[in-house]
Amino acid sequence: MATAQQEIAAAMPKTLVAQDTRGVNAYIKSGAPYVWVTAAAISVAFIITLALLVLTATRGLPHFWPADLVQGRYQQPERDAESLLVEIRSAEEITTARLRDAGLAVTDDKPLHQRLLVKQANRDVNGVDFRYLLSDWLVERSEPADAVVLERTEWGNFHGFLAGIDEDGKPVDSGADLWALFQQRVDRANELRSKLRAIEKGRIGSINYAIERVRLDQRRLQLDGRTPENDPAAYAELDQRRKEQEAAYQGLRGELDLIKAELARDTVRVRTVDGSEVTLPLAKILDAYRPNAMNLLQKTGYFFHRLWKFVSEEPREANTEGGIFPAIFGTVLMVLLMSVVVMPFGVLAALYLREYARQGVVTQSIRIAVNNLAGVPSIVYGMFGLGFFxxxxxxxxxxxxxxxxxxxxxFGTPGILWSSLTLALLTLPVVIVATEEGLARIPRSLREASLALGATKAETLWRVVLPMASPAMMTGLILAIARAAGEVAPLMLVGVVKLAPSLPLDGDFPYLHLERKFMHLGFHIYDVGFQSPNVEAARPLVYATAFLLVLVILALNLTAISIRNRLRERYKALEG
Known part of the structure; x- marks a missing residue:
């Protein structure tokens, strides 16, 4: 009896081990561990992406916040004290030994000191926008409520205190509120500047375009052998068109002179922190605010005001000031043109490979070549686009x-058309592969049912197969947009520039000018980050532009994803 119980007890662990082993094997074969590993990988990728967005936002968006101005006296050992009115941008800990190596006369024995990066502005007076200060040496700090920041069209910002307003060289009695009067004059100057820009960039730009068309038409007549003697009517028509445009230009010149005279009427006297007085024309002042006198709600409103200006205006000061609207416009337009080109060719290529080509060695070789094209460096496509297109x-x-x-x-020069075609070639393999995979998932029974009802193969593809494969086609487009919108290297060869004088889309016939060069957010980031003469001013703009580029790509992708989801819902019943 005891022996039988011992044998049973000895056999039980082996049975449990065998059962555990079978359970683990069944669990692994079920695929559940791989699901968890995939979910963990996606979670890590999502967290990294979100962290990147947060980093770019926290580094770039504070640039638009109206930071307080600090007035103080900077007292360095063995030097005269210096009065400053600065905006503190950042602070860092630095060792005493490093400060002494930099030539600063640090006499205390503290191992670490706080170093401040400040924006002192007044570049036309001080020579530089930014400088580093030792926090211990910036004494007698205060935040005067009447300190004003002036945003100018050139030389960057100006920090100071309002001293008075002059009209035609004579002081204006402001009464009790000089700041309110100054804001009224700034708003007036901005309205006049908007009118001036509308005439110069809009109406005069159209006149110059029309005059250039007249010159080219006359040149065409000469190349065709038509001279004023044998075709006087054609030359008379061109001369009449030229006179009409010149008369319109002279009329606009009168308006421009009046606006410029009104714009040059007002000047403002500003006192710097050291007591000197500077006279600035209001024509050069874009905006003004007193950050120390603002409450939180006012600062928030002004933050969004500056953010909107950044999105809607053109760049200035070597792209370190102003906005980035031309770059946003160029990026979106280029992606749209690329999508219009790449989708038909990608879908037709996938249709041929899946539905018409005989499956064999040649077809497999073509598929391998298409997959390999997806790994070719983008700069190679740029060289091809430059040489061929x-x-x-x-x-x-x-x-x-x-x-x-x-x-x-x-057209024999880089432009937005050639940039779009080059990126269409770059993203074509992605669209082909995604579309072909979608076509492969369509049940063969649906094709046979359509053919049995009397439809031709072309009608079956057009009315049954392609609509059901449209979600996969949109997936290919999403991947193409995600890659094309961020490419920079090929665009530097085939159309993108640092500053485009005019947009590719305007009100002059043929309205969409495919031959024009354009600005791009990716190239703008490169230019501001690596080619800017004012590094500290450019750094936050690099982060802000990068954050905006991600948002633009996200908006384009979300639009494509919403279309794909609608198509998927429409054909879900057929797929089932």
Missing amino acids: VYFVGGNIDRALYSESLPAPT
Whole structure:
């Protein structure tokens, strides 16, 4: 009896081990561990992406917050005291040994000191915008409520105190509230500046464009052998068009002179922190605010005001001031043009490979080549676009259609059309692969049912297969947009520039000017970050522009995803 019980007890652990082993194997075969590993990887990727967005936002968006101005006396050992009115941008701990190596006469024995990065502005007076200060040496600090920040069209910001307003060189009696009168004059100057810009960039720009068209039409007549002697009517028409445009220009010149005279009427006297007085024309002042006199609600409102100006205005001061609207516009327009080009070609290529091509070694070789194209460095596509699209195709278009403009190129130079085509080639493999995978998931029974009802193969593809594969096609477009919107290297060769004089889309016929160069958010980040002469002023703009680029890509992708989801819901019943 005891022996039987011992045998049973000895066999039980082996049975439990075997059961545990079978349970683990069944758990692994069920795929649940891989689901958890995949979920963990996605979570890590999401957290990293979110952390990147938070980093760019926290480094870039504070640039638009109206920070307080600190007035103080900077007392360095063995030097005269210096009066300052600065905006403290950041603080860091630095060792005493490093400060002494930099030539600062630090006499105390503290191992660490706090160093401040401050914006002192007044670059036309001080020579630099930013400087480093030792916190211990900035004494007698205060935050005067009447300290004012002036945003100017050139030389950056100005920090000081209002002293008076002059009109035609004579002081204006402001009464009790000089600040309110000054704000009224600034608003007036901004209105006049808007009118001036509307005339110069809009109406005069259209006149110059029309005059250039007259010149090119006359050049075309000469190339065709038509002279004023054998075709006086054509030349008379061109002369009449030129006179009309010149008369319109002279009328606008009178308006411009009046606006400029009104704009130059007012000046403001500003006292710096050291007591000197500077006279500034209001025509050069874009905005003004007193950060120390603002409460939290007012600062929040002004933050969004500056953020809107950053999004809606053009850049200034080597792209370190102003806004980035042309870069946003160019990025979105280029992506839209690229999408219009890449989708038809990608879908047609996938249709041929999946539905018409004989499956064999050649077809497999083509698929391998398409997959390998997705790994080619983007700069190679840029070189191809420059050589083929710009020099070959564009040069031949100029010789065939725009000979009157030669030797100045029209399409034989980098532009937004060639940039869009180059990026279409770059993203074409992604669209082909995604579309082909979608076509492969369509049940064969649906094709056979359509053919059995009398539809041709082309009708079956157009009315049954392609609509059901449209979610996969949109997935390819989403991936293409995500890659194309952030590319910079190829665009530097085929159309993007530091500052574009005009947008590719305007009110002049043919309205969409595909030959024009354009600005791009990715290249703007590179230019501001690595080519700017004012590094400290450019650094927050790099983060802000990068954050905005991510938002633009996210908006484009969300639009495509919403379309894809609607298509997926529409054809879900057929798929089931």
